[in-house]
């Protein structure tokens with residue numbers, strides 16, 4: 583049995599699985615947070631609970647996203663993007679330059695979309 587790769591930078595399937603679990607967990611946490619906010623709002627007594635209930639439930643999924651503040655929404659998008667990348671076998675690659683995002687960075691931010699270099703460029707526009 584020989585190892586498929588000698589590259590230390592490559593993320594193993596096992597590690598990807600761990601990252602995926604982390605991402606799914608983070609996503610759930612974010613969504614729970616939003617759901618809690620919406621549930622609190624429901625506690626307001628309303629005299630007009632009638633036929634509109636079904637409609638409200640239907641639109642609530644979309645409205646969930648509006649409940650998130652900008653940072654949370656970005657985070658959710660990044661998490662979903664990372665999950666998609668896992669499916670496509672591109673997890674850990676910078677979305678801009680295609681370079682490998684270091685494992686060290688992914689451990690802190692598993693949903694990182696950009697490598698450190700691109701991120702630094704984004705934060706400091708020329």
Ligand SMILES: [Zn+2]
Nearest residue numbers: 676679697700
């Ligand atoms: Zn990059």
